[in-house]
Amino acid sequence: MKTLLDALHTTDSPSVPQLVRLLAARNDDGNMLRDAAIACMTRHVGDTVFLRGLVEVSNRCVQNCHYCGIRADAPVSRYRVTEDELMQAAHQCNRLGYGSMVLQSGEMPSDGYVDFICRAVEKIKKSTASDILPSGLGITLSLGVLSQPQYQRLFDAGAHRYLLRIETSDARLFASLHPKAQSLSARLEALERLQSVGFQTGTGVMTGLPGQTLEMLANDILTFRKLNIDMVGMGPFLPSDNTPMANARVLPAMERFQLGLNMIAVTRLVCRDINIASTTALEALHPQGRLLGLQWGANVAMPSFTPEKKRIFYTLYNDKPMSATVDGVVAAIETIGRKVGLNAYGDPRHFFSRLNGTGGEKWGTE
Ligand code: SAH
Numbered sequence: 509m510k511t512l513l514d515a516l517h518t519t520d521s522p523s524v525p526q527l528v529r530l531l532a533a534r535n536d537d538g539n540m541l542r543d544a545a546i547a548c549m550t551r552h553v554g555d556t557v558f559l560r561g562l563v564e565v566s567n568r569c570v571q572n573c574h575y576c577g578i579r580a581d582a583p584v585s586r587y588r589v590t591e592d593e594l595m596q597a598a599h600q601c602n603r604l605g606y607g608s609m610v611l612q613s614g615e616m617p618s619d620g621y622v623d624f625i626c627r628a629v630e631k632i633k634k635s636t637a638s639d640i641l642p643s644g645l646g647i648t649l650s651l652g653v654l655s656q657p658q659y660q661r662l663f664d665a666g667a668h669r670y671l672l673r674i675e676t677s678d679a680r681l682f683a684s685l686h687p688k689a690q691s692l693s694a695r696l697e698a699l700e701r702l703q704s705v706g707f708q709t710g711t712g713v714m715t716g717l718p719g720q721t722l723e724m725l726a727n728d729i730l731t732f733r734k735l736n737i738d739m740v741g742m743g744p745f746l747p748s749d750n751t752p753m754a755n756a757r758v759l760p761a762m763e764r765f766q767l768g769l770n771m772i773a774v775t776r777l778v779c780r781d782i783n784i785a786s787t788t789a790l791e792a793l794h795p796q797g798r799l800l801g802l803q804w805g806a807n808v809a810m811p812s813f814t815p816e817k818k819r820i821f822y823t824l825y826n827d828k829p830m831s832a833t834v835d836g837v838v839a840a841i842e843t844i845g846r847k848v849g850l851n852a853y854g855d856p857r858h859f860f861s862r863l864n865g866t867g868g869e870k871w872g873t874e
Contacts, residue, residue: 509537513544516777527726530774534766545773545805552781553807556847558854559837560608560648560785561601561813564822565589565625569614571652572687573675575714575756577748577823578614584750587818588613591628597813598632601645604834605850608646610671610810615652622658625651626665633666646853648710653698659705669855670702671710671741676717677731678724685717685753699735708859710739710783715771716764717745718756725771729778738782738856739808740775743789744768746825765793769804776805783808783856791829799844808854811837 512529516522533541549555566588567578578584589597594611601609609632611625633644648669649662659670674695676682682692702709713728732740744764747756758764768790776784785808786801794800798809811834812819822828838848 509533509540513540513777516544522730522778524723524726524730527729527774527778528722530777531722531725531767531770533770538766538770541770541773542804545776546803548777548780549805549807553783553857556807556849556854557802557841558608558783558808558849558852559606560610560646560808560810561597561604561606561834562610562612562810563589563594563597564613564812564814564819565594565611566613566616566621567822568616569652570617571615571690573690574685574687574752575717575745575748575825577751577825578821579751582748582750582823584823585821587821588624589815589818591624591631593815593818594628595631595635597815598636598645600813600834602636602638606645607641607849607852607854608648608669609813610648610650611667612650612671613652615654617652617654617658619658622654622661625649625667626661629662629665629667640851641853646855648708653694656701656705659701659707663705663707667707669708669710669739671712671739672698672702673712673714673741674699674728674731676713676720676724677728678720681717681719681724684719696735699737703736708738708856710741710785711735711737712741712743713771714745714789715742715768716759718753718758725767726774729771729775732775732779732782736858736862737779738859738862739785740779740782741785741787742768742771742775743787744793746789746792746827748823748825761793765790765797768793769800772801772804772806779858781857781861783854783858785810788812788829789825792825792827799840802841802846803844809837809841 636644647667650671786806790797
């Protein structure tokens with residue numbers, strides 16, 4: 509394991525078998541993987557954890573992803589937060605010193621919905637501007653696949669990061685998870701559009717999907733690198749009632765959890781100066797899930813600021829933790845010996861190395 513981890517420091521192109529061995533590491537090998545990921549994180553992005561206040565803006569969705577509890581056909585009450593609720597969340601984030609917000613929702617590619625988000629973004633930016641953050645809170649969007657003009661309008665309104673998971677880089681696995689109308693290539697094209705508009709661009713996958721192999725996960729990580737992605741959010745697949753995958757056969761919970769942690773660590777070792785989020789899905793499998801994600805190489809946490817009355821309807825999967833809120837987040841992060849980056853954007857360093865040409869094909873920034 510040590511030789512393999514050392515080799516990863518110097519190689520320009522890790523192989524799939526090398527990454528598979530790392531993803532399979534457990535016990536002592538697993539701890540070595542974790543320590544290497546933390547060393548890599550500290551060296552390339554530092555050990556500060558940045559906070560983003562997450563608002564799940566709407567669970568209305570036109571898509572029918574087989575795994576997702578807010579798919580169009582799911583019998584769940586639909587909501588959209590009001591502009592007032594969004595502004596309240598923004599002010600709360602600001603008061604608590606969170607440098608950024610994430611606005612996430614189901615996919616609604618209508619211009620009316622994009623208008624609503626643009627207005628909200630403009631208002632949030634203006635009303636949270638201060639001496640410390642002259643242009644207001646940083647804003648990340650996660651609204652699914654939209655057109656180039658729609659992405660451009662959202663960017664012009666002041667959002668500067670966008671997350672769009674590819675879910676898996678394996679076209680056949682992707683096809684088994686989605687209706688025919690959706691394709692992996694459409695997501696990849698959307699990521700290209702986001703990068704060309706100028707967004708700091710994030711993607712990610714689910715881990716422990718039925719039919720997913722370690723080779724596929726290794727290829728996912730190589731794909732993040734090849735796409736020159738700035739941010740990654742990943743989490744274990746969790747079956748969701750009222751979806752075609754409600755009874756899917758999955759690895760035991762702790763296996764899926766460990767795989768989720770190992771994916772974070774190996775992604776850190778391969779992509780180095782990106783931001784990696786420790787996600788709610790980890791917490792659904794382990795009460796300390798999100799802290800453990802940080803201890804395996806993640807450097808971003810996204811506590812929920814969705815109004816509680818609405819949060820209960822953002823049911824992506826079963827047993828979604830509803831208590832993963834703001835209370836005690838900073839203190840909890842400090843108990844694991846990490847600093848919290850308050851009143852700062854915490855932009856991914858990779859975005860800047862990508863822009864000035866030191867990222868990308870040229871391996872690493874050492
Ligand atoms: N509509 C937006 C946001 C989707 S929700 C978009 O398409 O990008 C954000 C993420 O939740 C999805 O990308 C997916 O990876 C994850 N997710 C959905 N259902 C899930 C499930 N059953 N288990 C684990 N993660 C899930």
